[in-house]
Amino acid sequence: MNFLNKLRGDKVIWAIVVLLALISFLPVYSASTNLVYVIGKGSTLGYLFKHLVHLFIGFVIIFWIHKVPYHIFRALSMLGLPVVVALLIYTLFQGTTIGGANASRWIQIPFVGISFQTSTLAFTVLMVYVARYLAKVSDKEYSFKDSLLELWLPIFGVLIFILPSNFSTTALIFSMVCMLLYIGQYPLKYLGVVLGSGFVVLMLFFLMAKAFPDNKLFSRVSTWESRVERFLHDEPNEDDYQIEKAKIAIASGKIYGLGPGKSVQKNFLPQSSSDFIFAIIVEEYGLIGAIGIVFLYLLLFFRFIINAQKASTLFGKLLIIGLGFPIIFQALVNMAVAVELLPVTGQTLPLISAGGTSIWMTCVSIGIILSVTKKDEEVAQDEEEKKQRDEALKRIIDREIQEGSTENTEEEIDESPNPLEPVLNQ
Structure with a gap:
C-alpha cells in the first residue's frame, strides 16, 4: 500500500497499463510454443520469464520517468537528437542482412547481448522535440524558412536513416509528426509544402532503388513493392500465408474462443507472439476477448484526450498527444493487419506483444505522459521527497567527512612525539 501511495499521475492510465501487461502473459506463453515445438528453440517457461523481465524493466522505467518533472524533457530532446541520429547511422551501416536484404534495424548492446531497435528510440525523442518546438513558437510569428532548419532538418534527418530498412516505421513516424503539427497549429500551407516535398523525396528514393537495385540500401524496396502489389491484387505469397493463418485463427x-492455451494456429503462424498476437488472442478468447482489448486501448485513448485538455502548459498537452496517440495508432495498425485491412507492416501490439525494445519505449512514453498528468499536490510531494532524499544524502556525506576527519586527527596525535619521552628515557 505504501508503494501505491508513491504512484503519481492519472490512476486510470496506471490501471489500464497494468491490465494490458497482465493480459499479455497468457497469449505470449501460449504463442511461444511455436518457437519451442515448431522451430525447436528455447522453452515456453523461458520465453514467459523473458517477457516478465521485459515488463518488469518497463515498469521500472515508467516509475523512474514519471517522477521526473516533464519540463526537463525539453532539454533532453535537444541533447538526445544528435545521439539518436548517430545511432541510426551506425545501425544502418553496420551491415546486417537477412536473405540478402537490408535488415539493419537492431544493434547489439555491448556486454549484455540484448538487441535494441534504434528507430523506436528515435520515434520517442523526435516527438518530444517537435512538441518542444511547437510550444516554443506558439506565441511567435515565423516563416517556413525559420522552421526549415530547426524543425524539418532534424525530422528528415531522422527519417532518412530509418527509411532504407523500415518503411512502415518511417511512414508511421512521419504521419504522427504531421498529426502533432496539425494539432499544434503549425500553418497548413507550410505543412502542405512539406507533404509535397516528402512525396518527391520518396519518389526519388524509389527511382534510385530502380537505378541501383544491387545496392544494400535499396534492397528492401522490392519487398515493399511486392507486399503492396500482392495485397492489392490478392496474390499468394509468404505474407498471404501469414494473413490466411491469422484469419483462420480469428x-x-x-x-x-477456444480457451486459454488452446490455439491451433499458433503452431503455424509465424510471429504469433509478436506481430500476430492479436489473432491468437481472438482464437483463444473469441470476439469477447477482441472487444475487450479494443475497449482498453480506446479507454486509454480517451484518458489521453482528457489529460491533454487538463494539462497546464502547451508543451504538456503536446507531449500527451505526441507520445500517447502513436501508441493507440500502432495498436490499431497491428489489429488491422491481422484482419487484412492493411498489408503486413511488422508493428507490434503495444504492451502485449513479446519484445524488449517495443515494450521499453512504450513505457518511456507512458512515463512521460504520467509525469504531465501529475496534480499540483503530487508535484509538491515529489519535490518534498526529493528534498528529504537530498538532505539525507547530505547528512551521510557530512558524517563520513566528519568521521574521516576524526580518524585523521587521532592518527596525527598517535604519530606526534611525546615531549616527556626523553626525560623518561633518562
Whole structure:
C-alpha cells in the first residue's frame, strides 16, 4: 500500500497499463510454443520469464520517468537528437542482412547481448522535440524558412536513416509528426509544402532503388513493392500465408474462443507472439476477448484526450498527444493487419506483444505522459521527497567527512612525539 501511495499521475492510465501487461502473459506463453515445438528453440517457461523481465524493466522505467518533472524533457530532446541520429547511422551501416536484404534495424548492446531497435528510440525523442518546438513558437510569428532548419532538418534527418530498412516505421513516424503539427497549429500551407516535398523525396528514393537495385540500401524496396502489389491484387505469397493463418485463427475463435492455451494456429503462424498476437488472442478468447482489448486501448485513448485538455502548459498537452496517440495508432495498425485491412507492416501490439525494445519505449512514453498528468499536490510531494532524499544524502556525506576527519586527527596525535619521552628515557 505504501508503494501505491508513491504512484503519481492519472490512476486510470496506471490501471489500464497494468491490465494490458497482465493480459499479455497468457497469449505470449501460449504463442511461444511455436518457437519451442515448431522451430525447436528455447522453452515456453523461458520465453514467459523473458517477457516478465521485459515488463518488469518497463515498469521500472515508467516509475523512474514519471517522477521526473516533464519540463526537463525539453532539454533532453535537444541533447538526445544528435545521439539518436548517430545511432541510426551506425545501425544502418553496420551491415546486417537477412536473405540478402537490408535488415539493419537492431544493434547489439555491448556486454549484455540484448538487441535494441534504434528507430523506436528515435520515434520517442523526435516527438518530444517537435512538441518542444511547437510550444516554443506558439506565441511567435515565423516563416517556413525559420522552421526549415530547426524543425524539418532534424525530422528528415531522422527519417532518412530509418527509411532504407523500415518503411512502415518511417511512414508511421512521419504521419504522427504531421498529426502533432496539425494539432499544434503549425500553418497548413507550410505543412502542405512539406507533404509535397516528402512525396518527391520518396519518389526519388524509389527511382534510385530502380537505378541501383544491387545496392544494400535499396534492397528492401522490392519487398515493399511486392507486399503492396500482392495485397492489392490478392496474390499468394509468404505474407498471404501469414494473413490466411491469422484469419483462420480469428474465425476459429467465434464468440467465446477456444480457451486459454488452446490455439491451433499458433503452431503455424509465424510471429504469433509478436506481430500476430492479436489473432491468437481472438482464437483463444473469441470476439469477447477482441472487444475487450479494443475497449482498453480506446479507454486509454480517451484518458489521453482528457489529460491533454487538463494539462497546464502547451508543451504538456503536446507531449500527451505526441507520445500517447502513436501508441493507440500502432495498436490499431497491428489489429488491422491481422484482419487484412492493411498489408503486413511488422508493428507490434503495444504492451502485449513479446519484445524488449517495443515494450521499453512504450513505457518511456507512458512515463512521460504520467509525469504531465501529475496534480499540483503530487508535484509538491515529489519535490518534498526529493528534498528529504537530498538532505539525507547530505547528512551521510557530512558524517563520513566528519568521521574521516576524526580518524585523521587521532592518527596525527598517535604519530606526534611525546615531549616527556626523553626525560623518561633518562
